[in-house]
Amino acid sequence: MNLQTANIVLQVTTVLYFASMAGYLMFLFNQKQTYQRIAFYLISSAIAFHFISMMIYIIVSHHFPIQNLSQSLSIAAFILGCVFLFFQFKFDLKILGVFASVLIASIMLAVMMIPDAPVEKNMALKGFWFYSHIILVFSGDAALALACGAGILYLLQEKGIKSKSPGFFFNRLPSIDLLDNVGYAFLTTGFALLTIGLVAGFIYAKTIWGRFWSWDPKEVFSVGTWLVYAALLHLRFHSGWRGRKSAIMTIFGFLIIMFTFLGVNLLLGGHHQPFTK
DSSP states (O other): HHHHHHHHHHHHHHHHHHHHHHHHHHHHHHOHHHHHHHHHHHHHHHHHHHHHHHHHHHHHHHSSSSSHHHHEEEEEEEHHHHHHHHHHHHHHOOHHHHHHHHHHHHHHHHHHHHHOOOOOTTTTSHHHHHHHHHHHHHHHHHHHHHHHHHHHHHHHHHHHHHHOOSSGGGGGGGOOOHHHHHHHHHHHHHHHHHHHHHHHHHHHHHHHSSSSSSOHHHHHHHHHHHHHHHHHHHHHHHHOOOOOHHHHHHHHHHHHHHIIIIIHHHHHTTTTTTGGG
């Protein structure tokens, strides 16, 4: 068993993710439950293979696979898949699998295209607070990504309702009330995980660099992202920002997350830049 084995398993994982995406797209167009069940089994199998690939890497290299951009994206896709499965069992919102599978497959395509060049292992990237920070922040981002997906579905359904001709999505999507409620569940879960993950990150920074805050660009944008979602939740509670306004804000918030995850590291540098090399 070696790193080549892990790469082969990851390639099989990617094929399964794309097969799941194809199944969910067929479900979107044909509305046959068989397609949805097959797609769900495929994405579940992909997540299982993804986990096996990660375990092989950890056993062989004795490091968590978060050393460069390819590995960081792979971890993001895996955690997004796990979070999707959790909420799928909780809410049974089958149509959301279309959004989740397309997003995961797109991330894995990037993983396959970006060279996973050997990197010098950073011994600082270990420990309870580091792993807690990574897992919690990525899980929070995944839940907020699903909130974005629910927001997109909400806007599509709202457009169909207001239009004289319902259009393609009207009979394929649940009610806007359900989409708003599920989106809110994604939002609150993601915000809570992101909050705890940032706290874990500050504690990790203290143990490594001797200070909780260093005005690192990633720190600044991460806190800025947190403030955006905090404002959205505040507006939902106190100003009635539900439905369309909330959906638009969740989409906007996820765009900020994507820039914070990739753009800050690539353009501004900082402590987190090694993750995107």
